Amino acid sequence: MPLLSVRKIDQHTYLGLWDLQEPAEDLTNQLNQVAPENLPRPAFTSTSRQQQWLAARLLVYTLLPNLTTAPVLLCTDPLGKPFLQHTSFHVSISHTTSTVAVILSDHYEVGIDIESIHSKVLRVKEKFLSPAELNETQDSLVKTMIYWCTKETLYKLYSKKKLLFKEHLGVMPFTLENKGTLEASINTPEFKKNYLIYYETIKDCVLTYSLDKPTKEQN
Numbered sequence: 212m213p214l215l216s217v218r219k220i221d222q223h224t225y226l227g228l229w230d231l232q233e234p235a236e237d238l239t240n241q242l243n244q245v246a247p248e249n250l251p252r253p254a255f256t257s258t259s260r261q262q263q264w265l266a267a268r269l270l271v272y273t274l275l276p277n278l279t280t281a282p283v284l285l286c287t288d289p290l291g292k293p294f295l296q297h298t299s300f301h302v303s304i305s306h307t308t309s310t311v312a313v314i315l316s317d318h319y320e321v322g323i324d325i326e327s328i329h330s331k332v333l334r335v336k337e338k339f340l341s342p343a344e345l346n347e348t349q350d351s352l353v354k355t356m357i358y359w360c361t362k363e364t365l366y367k368l369y370s371k372k373k374l375l376f377k378e379h380l381g382v383m384p385f386t387l388e389n390k391g392t393l394e395a396s397i398n399t400p401e402f403k404k405n406y407l408i409y410y411e412t413i414k415d416c417v418l419t420y421s422l423d424k425p426t427k428e429q430n
Contacts, residue, residue, distance in 0.1 A: 323421075
């Protein structure tokens with residue numbers, strides 16, 4: 212079972228990473244052992260997409276016993292945001308072709324993103340970075356990836372339509388490390404909020420996540 216890691220972020224929040232290696236049949240068998248029988252299961256034309264969906268659900272149900280022993284149904288809302296039915300829990304899911312990431316909390320809104328580091332992001336950076344952010348990232352591939360993943364994480368936290376990455380999502384300058392934190396914000400006419408984002412490079416990927424904690428609770 213290629214579970215890469217389960218991390219206890221705090222007493223309310225767990226993060227899991229799954230190395231996606233098994234065929235869909237094996238993932239289905241494992242999921243059947245831990246998930247409710249009535250878990251919604253869409254049909255997929257893509258085998259890789261099916262594997263990602265199965266592994267993500269399997270990872271959610273691997274993390275859940277850390278917070279509850281009650282049966283919980285994982286669903287998605289009309290915008291595609293996952294939620295745990297009839298609970299106050301919060302969940303966010305992301306995946307690359309080879310890695311699945313999930314963050315789960317019984318207390319905080321959460322967002323997560325994982326992306327393979329790829330040069331294509333440098334060719335499209337003007338579409339999601341402001342002029343100040345372009346000046347800050349220059350031609351740094353990893354830093355540009357962190358900006359992209361941060362904005363994806365913010366998008367998942369906001370979980371509403373009509374959010375423009377370049378205009379509404381901001382990332383403050385930071386010193387690049389293999390693992391660290393940075394400050395970012397959502398700024399729309401209707402909503403303004405600052406967030407602390409955790410980032411790291413792992414398995415040729417960039418991982419970012421955030422917990423919507425009050426400022427005084429942030430580490």
